[in-house]
Amino acid sequence: MSDFKFQINSRGFLINRESFDLEYKQSFHFGDSLVEYTRSMVGMANNRGGKIIFGIQDSPRKPVGLTNDKFTNVDTTKINNVVSEYFSHEFDWEITSIEFNSMEFGIIEIKESNNKPIVCKKTKQKYVREGAIYYRYRGETKEISYPELANILDKEKEKERRLWLSHIQKISDIGPQNVQFLDTYKGEISLGNEKILIDKSLLDQIKFIKEGEFVEKDGAPALTLAGEISGIFDNGAVLPNAVSHPYQSSDIESEFGLSRYQVMCLIRKLNIQNNPKYHDPIKTGKNSTTHKYSDALMNRVEKILERYPSYISEACAEYQKQLKANRIKK
Structure with missing residues (x-):
């Protein structure tokens, strides 16, 4: 549930103005409007996250509520499909409904992306442009300016640097001779000069447990390696055939x-x-x-x-x- 609070002045208008993490919409629509919403969502994800509130009248900002059940009954896969079609990669967001003064409002809450920048990969009329990076500024979403883009790129470089340093430190602590690697791209676990192959159909389903978490959540399958590995299948366990190897x-x-x-x-x-x-x-x-x-x-x-x-x-x-x-x- 969102923590958004309605703050109303004596005339019934919202005190909260639109900002870098807050945008208002009076109603919720499908069609091209979904592209417009996802542009705002991406702009917030490229910044520090935020919320889009549906059911707020424009000029003056007044809570009027939603007049139909489109938002309540929306299939979130429709929004995901628009994100996948027009933008480089996905990000975390949640959708919920809240009540205020016996009126219903819709909220899309967007989390800051862990992988920036999210880039537009397809043009759609006046809504989005291929190659554009959208960013949420105070009260508007528009194509990013140089200072903000430079800041994003610098932070991503620093994040990668810290990750490498963390890996190097762990290898140093464990000892290079004791380090094994799980390659999720190739589906291989390297054990010295030997390899264990993980079937791709299984690899796609594996959810890895984060450090400090020891309980499977939401029924997600987890891969646990326990005890000793007494036998190792090498690459010869893979049997090629005309279907799996059709190319010359x-x-x-x-x-x-x-x-x-x-x-x-x-x-x-x-x-x-x-x-x-x-x-x-x-x-x-x-x-x-x-x-x-x-x-x-x-x-x-x-x-x-x-x-x-x-x-x-x-x-x-x-x-x-x-x-x-x-x-x-x-």
Whole structure:
């Protein structure tokens, strides 16, 4: 339940003015209005969070309540869908209804985002613009100005720096030789030179218990590793087939606009040969082999190229360097 309090003057008008964390709307509508609401929600999430109150008359600000049940009966997935369609990532918000003077009001409460900035990824008429970062200022939501954007980026860099320092300190305390890694991207737990593979269908459902919390909440499944691990399945436990590994080198070329040489360098750099999660060599004759690749590899390559545009050129440079070194040895 929201902690919003109605403060009314002698004429029945709201004392609370709109601010960086408070916005008023007289009524709640669907359609394009949802884009407008989510823009305000994103603006607050990019700042310090806030509330949108529905049922407040404009000029003068007077509580009149909602005149229908649209807000009460709204399916929150509709709002989530708009956020997903128009903005880079989700954030935390809650929706609730409250009563005041026998009238009903709606409140959307937005929490400050832990991952800033949230960026608009699609244009919608006059409401939102692709590439824009919306920010809540005092009494209005608009595209962010440089000082606020610089402040967000500086804080994100500092947060990442502190996180790295925390990880490094924990590794130092535990001892590098005792540290194991859980890679939630690949679905692997590294134990020295061995690996445990977690099925992706299970990985997507795992909820990890935060430090200091020892009780599962809201029925969320949790993964608990207890006792000793007496046996470890290596990558050979993955059995590739035509369905899981439908791609050839030519598919990688066409999908990412690469040459055959670039694909060869990429495969070498990724070092996926004989890793059945990504690669399945199929004997087609006594001295011939067809190499098949999985969806997991295609997804991995896509994300790598998004994050590191120079990855291909680096892979090719490393290959040339290795060839040169081999020639010198001979």
